[in-house]
Amino acid sequence: MQLESLLKAYGETTDRTISARIPAIDQPPGRLHEAMRYSALAPGKRLRPALVFLSAAAVSADEVPGVELAAASVELVHAFSLIHDDLPAIDNDDLRRGRPTCHRQFDEATAILAGDALFALAFRMALEAPNGAAVAAVLADASFRLVQGEAQDIYAEGTETSPEVLVFIHAQKTAALIAATCQMGALVAGADAETVEHFRQYGEKVGLAFQIADDILNVTATAEALGKASGSDAARGKATYPAAFGLDQSRTMAQQLVEEAISLVPSEPLKQLARFSIERVS
Amino acid sequence: MQLESLLKAYGETTDRTISARIPAIDQPPGRLHEAMRYSALAPGKRLRPALVFLSAAAVSADEVPGVELAAASVELVHAFSLIHDDLPAIDNDDLRRGRPTCHRQFDEATAILAGDALFALAFRMALEAPNGAAVAAVLADASFRLVQGEAQDIYAEGTETSPEVLVFIHAQKTAALIAATCQMGALVAGADAETVEHFRQYGEKVGLAFQIADDILNVTATAEALGKASGSDAARGKATYPAAFGLDQSRTMAQQLVEEAISLVPSEPLKQLARFSIERVS
Numbered sequence: 001m002q003l004e005s006l007l008k009a010y011g012e013t014t015d016r017t018i019s020a021r022i023p024a025i026d027q028p029p030g031r032l033h034e035a036m037r038y039s040a041l042a043p044g045k046r047l048r049p050a051l052v053f054l055s056a057a058a059v060s061a062d063e064v065p066g067v068e069l070a071a072a073s074v075e076l077v078h079a080f081s082l083i084h085d086d087l088p089a090i091d092n093d094d095l096r097r098g099r100p101t102c103h104r105q106f107d108e109a110t111a112i113l114a115g116d117a118l119f120a121l122a123f124r125m126a127l128e129a130p131n132g133a134a135v136a137a138v139l140a141d142a143s144f145r146l147v148q149g150e151a152q153d154i155y156a157e158g159t160e161t162s163p164e165v166l167v168f169i170h171a172q173k174t175a176a177l178i179a180a181t182c183q184m185g186a187l188v189a190g191a192d193a194e195t196v197e198h199f200r201q202y203g204e205k206v207g208l209a210f211q212i213a214d215d216i217l218n219v220t221a222t223a224e225a226l227g228k229a230s231g232s233d234a235a236r237g238k239a240t241y242p243a244a245f246g247l248d249q250s251r252t253m254a255q256q257l258v259e260e261a262i263s264l265v266p267s268e269p270l271k272q273l274a275r276f277s278i279e280r281v282s
Numbered sequence: 283m284q285l286e287s288l289l290k291a292y293g294e295t296t297d298r299t300i301s302a303r304i305p306a307i308d309q310p311p312g313r314l315h316e317a318m319r320y321s322a323l324a325p326g327k328r329l330r331p332a333l334v335f336l337s338a339a340a341v342s343a344d345e346v347p348g349v350e351l352a353a354a355s356v357e358l359v360h361a362f363s364l365i366h367d368d369l370p371a372i373d374n375d376d377l378r379r380g381r382p383t384c385h386r387q388f389d390e391a392t393a394i395l396a397g398d399a400l401f402a403l404a405f406r407m408a409l410e411a412p413n414g415a416a417v418a419a420v421l422a423d424a425s426f427r428l429v430q431g432e433a434q435d436i437y438a439e440g441t442e443t444s445p446e447v448l449v450f451i452h453a454q455k456t457a458a459l460i461a462a463t464c465q466m467g468a469l470v471a472g473a474d475a476e477t478v479e480h481f482r483q484y485g486e487k488v489g490l491a492f493q494i495a496d497d498i499l500n501v502t503a504t505a506e507a508l509g510k511a512s513g514s515d516a517a518r519g520k521a522t523y524p525a526a527f528g529l530d531q532s533r534t535m536a537q538q539l540v541e542e543a544i545s546l547v548p549s550e551p552l553k554q555l556a557r558f559s560i561e562r563v564s
Contacts, residue, residue, distance in 0.1 A: 032433040109433075124419060
């Protein structure tokens with residue numbers, strides 16, 4: 001199957017799995033459940049769950065029942081982190097994926113709690129995946145690093161950020177969760193420790209490349225193409241790769257990371273996905 | 283050992299366990315770690331961790347290595363929920379346990395993220411306890427219910443709340459996590475399913491009694507004794523037991539719940555603790 005069709009199928013499975021587990025809107029508190037659905041099922045690429053599916057498929061030729069639970073759990077953590085990052089006290093964003101952010105569509109209290117509830121649900125689902133305890137532990141570690149990265153990002157705003165700190169922030173904020181998806185996929189498929197480590201490294205590199213591409217897009221793309229305000233990072237004095245290294249060198253670094261990632265995994269779709277992660281800016 | 287000395291010892295072990303796992307303040311992002319410590323190690327009764335220890339001790343005569351990880355994980359979830367509940371967009375409280383709330387002491391962004399980080403760390407630690415996958419699953423379910431209860435509580439503010447909805451809110455918001463502590467204690471000690479269920483029921487009843495006592499105190503105690511503004515529930519139009527049932531009937535209901543709880547567990551300290559949970563208002 002072509003990568004695009006694969007991603008579409010994985011995304012649909014992920015959304016179905018998530019939708020089945022968020023309580024219905026007619027169950028109290030309905031507004032909370034509505035906000036959870038609004039954010040977790042928002043249109044998106046579902047890149048992280050796809051990496052779980054693809055990593056599992058790269059390890060096990062047979063289908064792995066329950067892999068969709070690990071995939072969905074990662075998407076829930078991603079959705080939780082976006083909701084909280086968008087809050088007025090943090091990034092104060094009005095748009096996300098082309099739609100009002102959760103706190104703009106509902107209210108701030110609902111957004112905070114919807115994020116919290118998605119986070120709790122994520123762990124519940126991760127634990128039900130094959131090798132659930134190990135899968136959930138990886139998810140918890142990555143979530144912790146993600147929050148650390150977001151905090152570091154805020155504290156660095158408007159200050160002179162060294163390239164070292166910038167790399168640290170991006171590694172924590174984006175690469176940690178993407179690395180976790182690849183580890184989780186390998187774990188549910190029963191991979192040995194060395195293989196899991198290769199998938200982790202692949203994910204770390206792709207995640208970093210992806211974040212660099214995001215930084216570049218924030219500078220070069222239109223608001224319409226982004227689904228959020230363009231140039232918002234610069235306006236906010238955010239630490240970004242283009243600001244630290246320039247656009248050209250940032251592109252080169254992203255490409256280098258993708259090449260390294262590709263050498264680590266035997267899977268053709270994972271190699272393609274690594275290239276795809278920076279295609280928008282190459 | 284007397285209950286009071288036991289609680290003190292359990293509290294100290296919990297704090298040591300938590301302190302060892304929150305990264306140091308001189309590690310970036312230090313402000314985040316400082317806020318985590320400020321809230322998770324704030325002076326407090328550590329009632330929830332004590333219930334984990336006491337439930338484990340009631341099941342197993344031998345000490346259970348690792349029980350302190352489950353105990354600490356529950357306290358972290360409790361601390362996370364307090365930080366988020368206190369936020370301006372939710373309860374907008376300035377004082378907690380007699381000190382400035384996390385967002386008043388630090389800032390709102392730090393408070394949101396410190397809560398998130400404590401939540402992630404809680405799952406990581408729960409997974410390391412004996413029977414970790416089961417322990418973490420109970421914690422995730424209870425956390426989800428806790429967030430649902432908080433949301434329901436907000437949505438009920440200023441509206442006419444039926445007694446049924448009130449009981450639902452309190453069951454989700456407070457009793458769910460306390461029931462989870464008792465289940466988790468039983469689980470780490472290797473209890474069978476029937477025993478775990480008895481501990482769950484004990485916790486659910488004690489938790490409900492505890493919340494009723496809290497509601498009563500919010501009406502009757504001084505701000506100094508509470509460590510936060512007295513009468514704040516009424517001022518906010520919150521759904522409370524005294525508002526729905528009157529003070530006398532609320533006291534009777536709490537006592538009834540404690541009696542039922544006591545009949546469910548064979549442990550003398552747990553019986554004492556159940557009585558203690560409403561002592562402040564009897």
